[in-house]
Amino acid sequence: MIKTFTHETLLQYVYNELPAEQQVEVEQALVHDADLAARCADLLLAQRCLDALQSTPSDRATQNILNYSRTFLRAS
Amino acid sequence: MEPMQPSDSALISLYIAGKEEAFALLLERHKRRVFTTIMLIVKDTVVAEDLLQDTFIKAVHTMKSGRYNEEGKFSSYICRIAHNLAIDNFRRQKRNPQLNLDATGHAFNSLTYAEEGIDATLTRDETHARLRELIQELPAAQKEVLIMRHYGDMSFQEIADATGVSINTALGRMRYALINLRKKMTAQPDIYDQNLYPRDAAPVCVQRIAS
Numbered sequence: 001m002i003k004t005f006t007h008e009t010l011l012q013y014v015y016n017e018l019p020a021e022q023q024v025e026v027e028q029a030l031v032h033d034a035d036l037a038a039r040c041a042d043l044l045l046a047q048r049c050l051d052a053l054q055s056t057p058s059d060r061a062t063q064n065i066l067n068y069s070r071t072f073l074r075a076s
Numbered sequence: 077m078e079p080m081q082p083s084d085s086a087l088i089s090l091y092i093a094g095k096e097e098a099f100a101l102l103l104e105r106h107k108r109r110v111f112t113t114i115m116l117i118v119k120d121t122v123v124a125e126d127l128l129q130d131t132f133i134k135a136v137h138t139m140k141s142g143r144y145n146e147e148g149k150f151s152s153y154i155c156r157i158a159h160n161l162a163i164d165n166f167r168r169q170k171r172n173p174q175l176n177l178d179a180t181g182h183a184f185n186s187l188t189y190a191e192e193g194i195d196a197t198l199t200r201d202e203t204h205a206r207l208r209e210l211i212q213e214l215p216a217a218q219k220e221v222l223i224m225r226h227y228g229d230m231s232f233q234e235i236a237d238a239t240g241v242s243i244n245t246a247l248g249r250m251r252y253a254l255i256n257l258r259k260k261m262t263a264q265p266d267i268y269d270q271n272l273y274p275r276d277a278a279p280v281c282v283q284r285i286a287s
Contacts, residue, residue, distance in 0.1 A: 008247040017231055046254045049261075050226045053204055053211075057111040061125040062103060065132045069099050072136055 003029055005036060014043045084150040092139055103132060106151060110158045113227040116211060116219075117162035118169070127165060131158040148234075155228030156238065210260045218253035221246055 005013075005026055012018045013026045030037050082090075082098075084105070090098035110131055114124040134157050138144045145153075211219060220239065224230045225246075230238070236246040 007251050008244065011247055011250055012232065015225065015232070017233075042258070043254065046258065047226070049207065049257075050222075052200075053116075053207060054108045054112045054227070055115055056108055057125050057128050061128055062107060064129050065103060065136075066096075066100055068129070068133055069136050070096055072140060 004033075005029060007039065010036070010040055010043060014040065014047060085146065088139060088144065088146075088150060092142070092144070099136070102150070106154055107132075109151065109227050109229060110154055113155050113158050113223055114162045116208070116223050116227065117159070117166050119212070123165060124162075127158065127161050130161055134161075149229065151229035152231070152234050155224070155230060159224060159228060206264070207257075207261070210257055213260070214253050214256055218249045218256065221249040222253040225250055 003025060009018070009022070009026065013023060018026065030040060082101070084102060087098040087102045091102065107128065111124060111128050114127045114131070115121070118124050118127065131154060135144075135154055211222065214222065217239075221235055224235045224238070225232065232246045232250070233243050236243040239246065241249075
């Protein structure tokens with residue numbers, strides 16, 4: 001019998017939050033259940049989409065933090 | 077094979093022992109996630125960079141004064157600080173709105189696109205800008221979970237604890253955040269980027285080779 005998984009379980013799967021045993025169960029189900037695989041692919045695409053929004057702060061901001069850390073060491 | 081990267085925990089121990097290079101690595105590893113978390117809340121590059129500095133300065137104080145709690149992930153810890161500072165700032169701004177003349181209005185303008193043509197870069201910039209707007213349009217609770225989980229690297233359980241809801245509620249909010257984003261994206265074909273979010277993802281096909 002094919003076990004069904006909720007969308008919430010799939011979310012935990014794509015974010016690597018499931019216990020190892022349950023993760024294997026999901027992976028086995030993905031092979032046999034096309035609908036589940038499609039829902040999982042949707043979530044992975046959404047992740048990729050959100051990843052693309054990541055932004056980098058300026059070098060100046062990064063350098064300020066590093067300088068602060070070094071100064072803090074000398075002061076204490 | 078890639079060389080093994082030291083864990084956050086190992087870097088923190090080295091930093092506390094006086095190795096400043098370890099902190100530089102830690103900062104390099106987490107600054108983008110933290111900055112993105114803040115940007116999605118305050119929407120102003122100058123303010124976000126200030127808050128990024130405040131976030132890491134708080135962490136420096138905690139670690140160097142021996143108060144850092146080894147339990148839990150550093151990524152969740154640092155993003156929780158960032159999220160709280162950003163929310164505080166957002167609330168203050170709401171009470172006392174100020175015009176920032178330095179801000180260009182182009183949030184996330186430091187995104188870099190190596191070796192891309194100008195047209196492709198502009199199209200992608202527009203798509204990203206629209207996606208950011210769509211995230212802003214999400215109901216507050218959904219937006220909060222999305223930012224904490226995706227950019228803050230907090231687990232659903234950590235988010236549930238931080239926001240005072242059950243893990244199922246946190247998961248449900250994330251689910252609806254993604255459903256809403258997808259609906260909004262697919263409803264606007266002009267800003268739709270096939271490379272980022274295919275509307276009708278082709279099913280996986282197995283090509284049969286005629287024998």
